Amino acid sequence: MKLTGKQLLGNTWSQKGQRTFQGLQASNGEAIETFFYEATTEEVDEAMRLAQQAFSPYRKLSNAKRAEFLLAISDELVALGDSLIHMACLETGLPEARITGERGRTTGQIKAFADFILGDWTREIHDPAQPERQPLPKPDLFQKNIPLGPTVVFGASNFPLAFSVAGGDTMSALAAGCPVVFKAHPAHPNTCEMVGYAIQQAAQKTGMPEGVFSMVHATSNDIGGYLVQHPICQALAFTGSFRGGKALYDLAVRRPIPIPVYAEMGSINPVVFMPEKLKNNAESLADACSQSVCLGVGQFCTNPGLLLILKENEDFLGMLAARLDQQALGTFLTPGIKKAFISACEHLSKQVGVQTLTSKAIPAPSLFSASTHTARKNSSILEEVFGPSTLAIIADDMEDLIAFIGDLPGQLTATLHGESQELQQNPDLIDALSQKVGRILLNGFPTGVEVSKAMVHGGPFPSTTDSRSTSVGTQAIYRFTRPICFQNFPSELIP
Amino acid sequence: MKLTGKQLLGNTWSQKGQRTFQGLQASNGEAIETFFYEATTEEVDEAMRLAQQAFSPYRKLSNAKRAEFLLAISDELVALGDSLIHMACLETGLPEARITGERGRTTGQIKAFADFILGDWTREIHDPAQPERQPLPKPDLFQKNIPLGPTVVFGASNFPLAFSVAGGDTMSALAAGCPVVFKAHPAHPNTCEMVGYAIQQAAQKTGMPEGVFSMVHATSNDIGGYLVQHPICQALAFTGSFRGGKALYDLAVRRPIPIPVYAEMGSINPVVFMPEKLKNNAESLADACSQSVCLGVGQFCTNPGLLLILKENEDFLGMLAARLDQQALGTFLTPGIKKAFISACEHLSKQVGVQTLTSKAIPAPSLFSASTHTARKNSSILEEVFGPSTLAIIADDMEDLIAFIGDLPGQLTATLHGESQELQQNPDLIDALSQKVGRILLNGFPTGVEVSKAMVHGGPFPSTTDSRSTSVGTQAIYRFTRPICFQNFPSELIP
Numbered sequence: 003m004k005l006t007g008k009q010l011l012g013n014t015w016s017q018k019g020q021r022t023f024q025g026l027q028a029s030n031g032e033a034i035e036t037f038f039y040e041a042t043t044e045e046v047d048e049a050m051r052l053a054q055q056a057f058s059p060y061r062k063l064s065n066a067k068r069a070e071f072l073l074a075i076s077d078e079l080v081a082l083g084d085s086l087i088h089m090a091c092l093e094t095g096l097p098e099a100r101i102t103g104e105r106g107r108t109t110g111q112i113k114a115f116a117d118f119i120l121g122d123w124t125r126e127i128h129d130p131a132q133p134e135r136q137p138l139p140k141p142d143l144f145q146k147n148i149p150l151g152p153t154v155v156f157g158a159s160n161f162p163l164a165f166s167v168a169g170g171d172t173m174s175a176l177a178a179g180c181p182v183v184f185k186a187h188p189a190h191p192n193t194c195e196m197v198g199y200a201i202q203q204a205a206q207k208t209g210m211p212e213g214v215f216s217m218v219h220a221t222s223n224d225i226g227g228y229l230v231q232h233p234i235c236q237a238l239a240f241t242g243s244f245r246g247g248k249a250l251y252d253l254a255v256r257r258p259i260p261i262p263v264y265a266e267m268g269s270i271n272p273v274v275f276m277p278e279k280l281k282n283n284a285e286s287l288a289d290a291c292s293q294s295v296c297l298g299v300g301q302f303c304t305n306p307g308l309l310l311i312l313k314e315n316e317d318f319l320g321m322l323a324a325r326l327d328q329q330a331l332g333t334f335l336t337p338g339i340k341k342a343f344i345s346a347c348e349h350l351s352k353q354v355g356v357q358t359l360t361s362k363a364i365p366a367p368s369l370f371s372a373s374t375h376t377a378r379k380n381s382s383i384l385e386e387v388f389g390p391s392t393l394a395i396i397a398d399d400m401e402d403l404i405a406f407i408g409d410l411p412g413q414l415t416a417t418l419h420g421e422s423q424e425l426q427q428n429p430d431l432i433d434a435l436s437q438k439v440g441r442i443l444l445n446g447f448p449t450g451v452e453v454s455k456a457m458v459h460g461g462p463f464p465s466t467t468d469s470r471s472t473s474v475g476t477q478a479i480y481r482f483t484r485p486i487c488f489q490n491f492p493s494e495l496i497p
Numbered sequence: 498m499k500l501t502g503k504q505l506l507g508n509t510w511s512q513k514g515q516r517t518f519q520g521l522q523a524s525n526g527e528a529i530e531t532f533f534y535e536a537t538t539e540e541v542d543e544a545m546r547l548a549q550q551a552f553s554p555y556r557k558l559s560n561a562k563r564a565e566f567l568l569a570i571s572d573e574l575v576a577l578g579d580s581l582i583h584m585a586c587l588e589t590g591l592p593e594a595r596i597t598g599e600r601g602r603t604t605g606q607i608k609a610f611a612d613f614i615l616g617d618w619t620r621e622i623h624d625p626a627q628p629e630r631q632p633l634p635k636p637d638l639f640q641k642n643i644p645l646g647p648t649v650v651f652g653a654s655n656f657p658l659a660f661s662v663a664g665g666d667t668m669s670a671l672a673a674g675c676p677v678v679f680k681a682h683p684a685h686p687n688t689c690e691m692v693g694y695a696i697q698q699a700a701q702k703t704g705m706p707e708g709v710f711s712m713v714h715a716t717s718n719d720i721g722g723y724l725v726q727h728p729i730c731q732a733l734a735f736t737g738s739f740r741g742g743k744a745l746y747d748l749a750v751r752r753p754i755p756i757p758v759y760a761e762m763g764s765i766n767p768v769v770f771m772p773e774k775l776k777n778n779a780e781s782l783a784d785a786c787s788q789s790v791c792l793g794v795g796q797f798c799t800n801p802g803l804l805l806i807l808k809e810n811e812d813f814l815g816m817l818a819a820r821l822d823q824q825a826l827g828t829f830l831t832p833g834i835k836k837a838f839i840s841a842c843e844h845l846s847k848q849v850g851v852q853t854l855t856s857k858a859i860p861a862p863s864l865f866s867a868s869t870h871t872a873r874k875n876s877s878i879l880e881e882v883f884g885p886s887t888l889a890i891i892a893d894d895m896e897d898l899i900a901f902i903g904d905l906p907g908q909l910t911a912t913l914h915g916e917s918q919e920l921q922q923n924p925d926l927i928d929a930l931s932q933k934v935g936r937i938l939l940n941g942f943p944t945g946v947e948v949s950k951a952m953v954h955g956g957p958f959p960s961t962t963d964s965r966s967t968s969v970g971t972q973a974i975y976r977f978t979r980p981i982c983f984q985n986f987p988s989e990l991i992p
Contacts, residue, residue: 129951143951456624456638458982487953
């Protein structure tokens with residue numbers, strides 16, 4: 003398909019601005035053909051106006067009709083065929099197998115939401131009337147969830163399909179009955195346009211109201227801020243950096259009418275290795291850990307960036323460093339991410355008390371180590387390094403390790419590697435970890451987030467701005483709904 | 498019981514400050530015996546420290562044990578007997594029958610939460626492993642809700658029992674497993690101390706960890722702000738004015754680690770009277786409406802402060818005004834509330850295009866009227882008047898009325914009085930109202946909020962700061978929880 007570089011406003015491809023940018027090949031930084039136009043505020047106004055206009059007819063559609071729309075998006079996505087795969091590979095540097103797998107994940111997610119809304123998903127609660135109750139009759143009360151309204155979604159750079167245009171945020175909002183205005187990610191604008199086109203085709207083919215989906219391009223923060231502050235916007239979903247997510251959160255809560263913000267902003271995902279487990283499984287754990295650290299060039303929000311071990315197990319780190327030295331670096335998503343990775347690794351390597359255990363020159367898969375004492379004195383070493391790097395923190399003993407966990411900021415995940423007995427003997431360790439995270443794993447690695455009704459991909463601040471939610475799995479839909487109670491309404495009058 | 502006027506910090510009655518204030522008799526403004534000490538920041542620190550310390554043991558208690566604590570609070574509340582009733586009447590000016598009824602509501606709420614946590618309340622979701630799945634085995638995933646942590650609760654002046662010390666906010670947080678630090682309301686400090694004592698007795702008798710509940714007194718906003726910004730505070734519940742709730746919200750979202758804020762800030766609760774219904778029921782509607790407007794001296798967050806009718810039904814307002822003229826005014830909760838009521842009524846009566854339809858001198862139960870055109874030009878007339886007053890807005894026709902509703906800010910409730918046929922002919926009216934509110938009622942009045950699993954006492958901003966929640970009914974518990982996912986955990990290791 004021939005790409006336009008324009009904004010998708012309902013069914014119209016619009017170009018009002020003059021400033022342009024291009025997508026870049028991740029492997030060599032060369033520009034890709036199409037020039038993308040920066041959206042203007044007028045174009046954002048139009049996208050929001052269309053979303054507002056679409057909201058009323060869209061929320062009144064049957065769940066079956068909305069599910070049909072979702073599944074049509076999946077079909078259109080698949081219909082883009084190899085051209086989508088190739089473009090996503092070109093823009094992100096991720097290998098074809100990964101992108102093909104991610105497409106399967108994306109269509110799987112869409113199907114999961116479509117299935118979910120075909121069931122009893124609105125959390126209906128009925129409390130029947132008791133007309134004979136004294137002194138006052140009890141009314142009939144019926145509670146259900148309804149959609150919040152037009153939603154703005156910012157996609158992530160690291161999952162060009164699964165957390166982007168037709169990713170979980172867009173799909174959960176659409177499933178809930180909320181029109182979506184999507185802010186395309188400038189790290190893969192060509193991929194975005196292709197997927198945006200697929201959604202627009204699906205919307206038209208299934209007779210959706212115009213404006214149920216729009217997409218704007220921008221490299222500037224101004225347009226992002228304008229979107230979030232737009233009076234029509236009723237909710238915000240974001241996946242990306244702490245800096246970006248927090249800036250949008252700050253704008254959203256300072257609006258005259260504040261809105262819910264679901265910003266997933268990263269995490270260092272502590273992994274605890276317990277002594278007995280290490281005694282029995284050091285080699286296989288070193289293998290699996292090195293692979294998890296390097297998966298997707300370490301560019302996962304669930305990347306294990308913090309390993310916690312006892313002093314007595316320090317040997318394990320040598321083994322792990324050797325494994326990491328054998329891993330290839332891979333291609334970063336963008337030159338900016340690569341640069342930030344180099345700078346973060348260099349920062350770490352220069353800190354007093356931090357040892358560099360891997361031997362290749364930066365940038366390479368890297369392992370650093372420090373004691374809990376060093377980390378307490380210098381919390382900068384605990385900042386997320388986006389890429390294939392991890393920091394091992396060495397605790398004096400289990401008590402020191404648990405105390406250290408107690409001082410960690412909120413995380414998406416925590417992982418425990420332990421044998422039954424040592425786990426049972428340390429309930430305080432499990433309890434301490436569970437207080438910090440949205441997901442806690444036993445004897446696995448946090449990368450590879452299962453799409454499931456039971457998944458929680460979220461966690462206490464600063465991993466997200468709303469620990470009461472998940473951005474993966476079917477429960478993600480409730481980020482975009484609110485409960486309403488109908489009192490003494492006959493069912494035929496309930497919208 | 499002899500009251501101390503001190504802060505309740507865990508099991509200790511503390512007095513470190515020197516500044517004092519007294520509770521006042523609502524009827525005559527005379528001071529009541531006990532001097533209450535303003536809490537110091539050190540005392541708040543101690544309350545929060547104790548809450549933090551209590552959180553770990555408290556969250557690990559069985560639901561049965563927590564339910565026992567809740568029911569013991571109810572018992573202790575009842576054990577205070579008439580002295581509590583008399584004190585609440587003295588401080589609020591509310592009649593004995595109302596306060597006795599409110600005590601029943603309060604103990605009923607407590608029992609409802611106790612029952613609720615004895616059932617399956619943590620929203621558990623289990624998605625079993627599929628070890629044989631290709632290419633990757635599917636992990637076992639188990640989701641449940643866990644408590645957020647120490648919670649600060651600000652009580653309301655208008656429900657000295659049901660929305661105060663042992664009211665729905667405190668009880669839902671305690672039921673969820675969150676220790677509570679309660680900010681006593683200076684409009685009824687003596688009642689607060691009595692109920693605080695009851696909770697402390699219940700905590701000791703059922704062996705709760707010290708610090709599960711503390712209470713501080715303050716008349717200054719500084720201590721309120723200090724509580725909300727305290728690093729240990731993990732959630733905030735508030736019932737009161739827009740000004741107060743919004744100020745606390747602004748502090749909470751600007752914290753280094755923002756926290757959820759559940760502020761219920763008032764509402765004008767539109768009531769629509771449709772033509773056919775009025776034709777058949779004008780007299781009984783005027784009766785019921787005048788009673789609802791005057792219930793509790795109009796000091797309800799669900800008070801019907803906005804009546805919507807068509808021009809053709811203007812006659813109804815004369816009938817309603819006559820009924821309101823027959824209603825007694827009653828005693829306001831505080832001199833400040835009375836003064837604000839007078840000033841708001843005077844403001845309304847002076848606005849261009851606003852008619853005063855009741856005939857008694859302000860302060861009295863009052864009915865004002867204006868056209869939709871006037872209200873569009875002067876939105877100040879739509880501000881909440883806390884007290885027995887209501888404003889009728891007269892629409893040209895149904896289209897004008899629906900458009901007017903579309904421009905209203907968020908509300909706790911909306912009410913429709915209509916006959917079947919006219920309701921069925923106006924689905925857009927029901928749809929428009931449902932977009933604005935947390936609860937929509939048919940052929941009733943919004944005062945008298947049923948405590949039910951299906952209730953929603955909440956609504957879009959500015960009626961609350963979080964439309965995704967309810968502060969009445971058992972679902973209120975989820976304001977103080979977040980989901981966590983355990984991956985591949987044997988059940989015996991899940992805390």
